[in-house]
Amino acid sequence: MRTQLFIDNEWRDAASGELLEVVNPATEEVLAAAHAAGDADVDAAVGAARRCFEGDAWRGLSPRQRGALLHRAGELLHERRKEMAELETRQNGKTLFESRIDVASTVETLQYYGGWADKLDGAVLPVSGDSLVYTVREPLGVVGAIVPWNFPLNLASWKFAPALAAGCTVVLKPAPETPLTALAMAEIMQEAGFPPGAFNVIPGDGPTTGAALVRSPGVDKIAFTGSTAVGKEVMRAAADSVKRVTLELGGKSPNIIFADADLQAAVKGAQNGIFYGKGEVCAAGSRLLVERAVHDQVVEELAARAKQLVPGDPMEKSTRLGAIASKRQHDKVMSYIAAGKAEATLVAGGSAAQVNGKGYFVEATVFDGAEPGMKIVDEEIFGPVLSVIAFDDAQEAVRLANQTIYGLAAGIWTRDIQKAFRVARAVRAGTVWINSYNLYDSAAPFGGFKASGFGRDLGREALDGYSDSKTVWVGL
Numbered sequence: 001m002r003t004q005l006f007i008d009n010e011w012r013d014a015a016s017g018e019l020l021e022v023v024n025p026a027t028e029e030v031l032a033a034a035h036a037a038g039d040a041d042v043d044a045a046v047g048a049a050r051r052c053f054e055g056d057a058w059r060g061l062s063p064r065q066r067g068a069l070l071h072r073a074g075e076l077l078h079e080r081r082k083e084m085a086e087l088e089t090r091q092n093g094k095t096l097f098e099s100r101i102d103v104a105s106t107v108e109t110l111q112y113y114g115g116w117a118d119k120l121d122g123a124v125l126p127v128s129g130d131s132l133v134y135t136v137r138e139p140l141g142v143v144g145a146i147v148p149w150n151f152p153l154n155l156a157s158w159k160f161a162p163a164l165a166a167g168c169t170v171v172l173k174p175a176p177e178t179p180l181t182a183l184a185m186a187e188i189m190q191e192a193g194f195p196p197g198a199f200n201v202i203p204g205d206g207p208t209t210g211a212a213l214v215r216s217p218g219v220d221k222i223a224f225t226g227s228t229a230v231g232k233e234v235m236r237a238a239a240d241s242v243k244r245v246t247l248e249l250g251g252k253s254p255n256i257i258f259a260d261a262d263l264q265a266a267v268k269g270a271q272n273g274i275f276y277g278k279g280e281v282c283a284a285g286s287r288l289l290v291e292r293a294v295h296d297q298v299v300e301e302l303a304a305r306a307k308q309l310v311p312g313d314p315m316e317k318s319t320r321l322g323a324i325a326s327k328r329q330h331d332k333v334m335s336y337i338a339a340g341k342a343e344a345t346l347v348a349g350g351s352a353a354q355v356n357g358k359g360y361f362v363e364a365t366v367f368d369g370a371e372p373g374m375k376i377v378d379e380e381i382f383g384p385v386l387s388v389i390a391f392d393d394a395q396e397a398v399r400l401a402n403q404t405i406y407g408l409a410a411g412i413w414t415r416d417i418q419k420a421f422r423v424a425r426a427v428r429a430g431t432v433w434i435n436s437y438n439l440y441d442s443a444a445p446f447g448g449f450k451a452s453g454f455g456r457d458l459g460r461e462a463l464d465g466y467s468d469s470k471t472v473w474v475g476l
């Protein structure tokens, strides 16, 4: 297991001498002591990334060669998929079932952007007068990628794969709780043939390592995924050096079930929408809006399903509800559940749990009778806690759906195709799933409206966030 910093294709102890304890949240065992980057380490990583960005070893590569490196990294990750999935589960507490999906989609993201590297073309523009004018896409430079602990490897790849495809170099700061798969990925990137400085990994906490990266004058862009509160700080701090910023922030996404929906599919979708990944999913469908005519039936079936979804050993193949990623997050989720018990009606779960006498587990929890103004409805919990709100018609559903500062995602369950499209249009969210939930693909852009941030990960659109347009005039 790698625990040192990865800078300039070398493994180094942190000059800061600081170490981070990485804990398995399912067993409470200390997994590793990872080196934590301080200011001098951040400077070293940014310096390496800048030298690489300006040097021949990287700039001299054709876009197709850059793409081939990403493809190779994807192949190597695929070869190590079992080990990587197990490592992800150990550090994050998510089930092995989910970690396998994470690793497989990371492979796909690498392959997808490997394919894009040589397709970033410009245009010839029809200007007046005697000139040839064309545009080219230029890489932005050094990208600081800052990611959270919920999908440690997969979300990192949403940043570093398009950044490298566009010709940028990367300094990745994983979350302090989950640095291990990012470090293992560094090993893969080196083996794939990325030159020194193209991809650097510096674990550390937010206020020290993250803030230093955001301040660093050598960084051209910060690609951030995390909470809205920290996103605001990042945006403020980035202003001093006029850095580009993209922010993928929190959510409180509505999942709307109309009475005319396929109710079996809708209830299953509601369950997966909130309990997949223990609800530590930015797009989790944490507000379930249900049309009053089917409300009782939906709540009854959902509560029954939630009660069957018991927390288990995440390393067991059959487990579908793992451990909350850290004690801190566990305590935060439990405090929201306490608030929920005081303001709504608990119909499933509601307690902390342990597996083999250990671990930070929380039962799959459902509150009925929820409404705006309640903490469990207005605030992002980031845990397996669902709030059910009843509505009377489509107009009210849309009003409730949009009654939030966030705008990351939404779900709509109905057999009425016109209503589905109308509501999809009216909901202010970056992603809308109709008769489905929590689907992702490397080709499909993902990001927020409103306080859920701006800029897009994935798809062709992500590449625009790592390159700038240059206009070239040729006098004829």
Ligand code: NAD
Pocket (backbone or CB within 6 Å): 146, 147, 148, 149, 150, 155, 173, 174, 175, 176, 204, 205, 206, 207, 209, 210, 211, 214, 225, 226, 227, 228, 230, 231, 233, 234, 247, 248, 249, 250, 251, 281, 282, 283, 380, 382, 408, 447, 448, 452, 453
């Ligand atoms: P967080 O904001 O606390 O931390 C995210 C990252 O930012 C971590 O690496 C952290 O160390 C770093 N950080 C913290 N303070 C910093 C600072 N001052 N300067 C620079 N970096 C700093 O979030 P979290 O608790 O790790 O993750 C949960 C949050 O992430 C939730 O709000 C969730 O919705 C959001 N999230 C959003 C998406 C999305 O795509 N929109 C995806 C996953 C998670």
